[in-house]
Amino acid sequence: MPLVAGVDSSTQSCKVVVRDAETGTLVREGRAPHPDGTEVDPEAWWSALQTAIEAAGGLADVAAVSVAGQQHGMVCLDDAGQVIRPALLWNDTRSADAAAELVAEAGGGRFWADAVGSVPVASFTVTKLRWLARHEPANAERVAAVCLPHDWLTWRLAGAPGLEALRTDRSDASGTGYWSPATGEYRPDLLERALGREVRVPTVLGPAESAGHLDPAAVSGAAPALLAPGAGDNAAAGFGVGAGSGDVLVSIGTSGTVFSIAETPAADASGTVAGFADVTGRFLPLVATLNAARVLDAAAGMLRVGLDELADLALSAPPGADGLVLVPYLEGERTPNRPLATGAVHGLTLRTSTPAHLARAAVEGMLCALADGLDALAAQGAQPRRVLLVGGGARSAAVRRIAAQVFGCPVVVPPPGEYVADGAARQAAWLALGTTEAPSWTPAGTREYAAEPVPAIRERYAQARDHHLDRLAQG
Numbered sequence: 001m002p003l004v005a006g007v008d009s010s011t012q013s014c015k016v017v018v019r020d021a022e023t024g025t026l027v028r029e030g031r032a033p034h035p036d037g038t039e040v041d042p043e044a045w046w047s048a049l050q051t052a053i054e055a056a057g058g059l060a061d062v063a064a065v066s067v068a069g070q071q072h073g074m075v076c077l078d079d080a081g082q083v084i085r086p087a088l089l090w091n092d093t094r095s096a097d098a099a100a101e102l103v104a105e106a107g108g109g110r111f112w113a114d115a116v117g118s119v120p121v122a123s124f125t126v127t128k129l130r131w132l133a134r135h136e137p138a139n140a141e142r143v144a145a146v147c148l149p150h151d152w153l154t155w156r157l158a159g160a161p162g163l164e165a166l167r168t169d170r171s172d173a174s175g176t177g178y179w180s181p182a183t184g185e186y187r188p189d190l191l192e193r194a195l196g197r198e199v200r201v202p203t204v205l206g207p208a209e210s211a212g213h214l215d216p217a218a219v220s221g222a223a224p225a226l227l228a229p230g231a232g233d234n235a236a237a238g239f240g241v242g243a244g245s246g247d248v249l250v251s252i253g254t255s256g257t258v259f260s261i262a263e264t265p266a267a268d269a270s271g272t273v274a275g276f277a278d279v280t281g282r283f284l285p286l287v288a289t290l291n292a293a294r295v296l297d298a299a300a301g302m303l304r305v306g307l308d309e310l311a312d313l314a315l316s317a318p319p320g321a322d323g324l325v326l327v328p329y330l331e332g333e334r335t336p337n338r339p340l341a342t343g344a345v346h347g348l349t350l351r352t353s354t355p356a357h358l359a360r361a362a363v364e365g366m367l368c369a370l371a372d373g374l375d376a377l378a379a380q381g382a383q384p385r386r387v388l389l390v391g392g393g394a395r396s397a398a399v400r401r402i403a404a405q406v407f408g409c410p411v412v413v414p415p416p417g418e419y420v421a422d423g424a425a426r427q428a429a430w431l432a433l434g435t436t437e438a439p440s441w442t443p444a445g446t447r448e449y450a451a452e453p454v455p456a457i458r459e460r461y462a463q464a465r466d467h468h469l470d471r472l473a474q475g
């Protein structure tokens with residue numbers, strides 16, 4: 001029975017699962033935390049990956065490995081393959097002006113949506129390259145190759161064999177802003193427009209193509225396992241839960257994402273829906289917010305309670321929290337594009353000044369921003385008859401129950417698990433087994449949450465969401 005390993009190198013942590021390639025049975029797992037911040041030395045991901053692999057019992061008996069990871073992060077390498085500066089992550093908003101500049105230079109969003117399927121905001125790698133060229137020209141001069149977190153980790157697992165060996169996959173390439181899901185080709189002209197010159201980018205592999213072999217010297221005791229192409233974390237999560245064409249997913253991790261598996265590429269000139277690619281050769285129209293699970297962390301911190309108590313408090317308040325609304329822009333926001341925004345609380349009265357009301361408003365505010373994303377996805381052709389809910393935030397009983405009221409459709413929650421790492425493992429199994437189709441591992445024990453929709457929650461949120469302050473310069 002071959003074993004395979006899947007990795008999720010996400011914003012807050014690194015998770016490794018080892019599964020049976022044929023049945024998908026979980027054999028062992030491990031995890032390790034990542035440092036805080038929106039600028040991170042990739043070496044910290046490498047060290048977390050080593051710790052998580054060790055906690056998962058190592059890779060000695062594993063036939064294939066696949067790395068999925070947070071999307072968009074800019075990892076710049078010099079001629080010798082050394083990292084030039086800490087990576088700027090997807091939630092680093094310093095390139096917001098660069099994004100606006102790139103869009104204006106092209107005459108608007110239509111150009112970008114047609115060229116690469118998405119209109120760049122600060123999250124996209126292409127805007128970070130423009131920021132680098134403008135603010136750190138000496139670093140920009142040294143760049144020989146640019147890649148993404150999952151590409152870099154796969155390359156390190158291969159023993160960092162030279163820049164020409166860098167590999168990526170369609171799903172992550174589609175978040176760069178210089179690769180087109182519609183044509184399957186890079187747009188080196190757009191990369192050059194951002195950075196000022198062309199640099200090397202990873203070769204984009206198709207589904208289940210090999211990225212080479214693991215170098216046993218890179219991981220203590222590991223076998224020379226096959227390396228799979230890997231994926232962006234949202235695409236991997238879709239693959240991990242076995243989502244099929246037309247399914248709509250909401251992921252509540254550090255980011256909030258709303259996406260579906262589509263047969264045709266998206267090209268939304270408004271920039272609300274990003275036109276990404278999936279793991280199987282299909283497409284992944286996606287709306288992302290910067291504020292999801294950490295809104296709950298922040299509310300729990302303010303109320304000095306744990307996350308389970310926060311959920312109990314939220315469920316003890318009435319739907320709509322008697323008019324208390326929390327606008328969740330704690331990290332600025334990406335959709336809508338408000339990089340400088342801060343959060344706000346509206347509707348405070350003596351009645352609503354309770355921990356329960358604030359807890360409920362935090363859950364509802366975070367979910368309303370995602371419900372706006374669902375509307376945008378529906379406007380692009382998705383049909384959210386039900387929503388599959390994944391990510392760390394889906395562990396909250398309040399999120400699961402209130403989501404059905406806010407989204408206005410049933411919410412299906414797979415058993416708690418690491419679906420990004422599972423998606424990566426399933427991709428590794430596809431490669432290891434050499435089959436035409438990926439093995440079908442279906443998570444058993446999904447639960448469906450249905451509730452009467454409460455439109456008043458979203459109506460009140462719509463009145464509140466445009467009223468907020470910008471962050472102070474040092475904020």
Ligand SMILES: Nc1ncnc2c1ncn2[C@@H]1O[C@H](COP(=O)(O)OP(=O)(O)O)[C@@H](O)[C@H]1O
Nearest residue numbers: 010011012013253254293307391392393395396
């Ligand atoms: N029971 C819970 N209730 C609410 N949030 C939770 C719960 N368990 C975990 N989380 C949240 O999930 C988040 C991590 O989710 P995860 O999907 O792993 O994030 P990421 O992939 O961005 O690193 C954390 O912010 C954590 O607080």
Ligand SMILES: O=C(CO)[C@@H](O)[C@H](O)COP(=O)(O)O
Nearest residue numbers: 010011070071090253254255
């Ligand atoms: O930027 C996006 C999607 O476009 C984010 O979804 C990142 O991929 C980070 O994911 P998490 O760490 O929150 O899962």
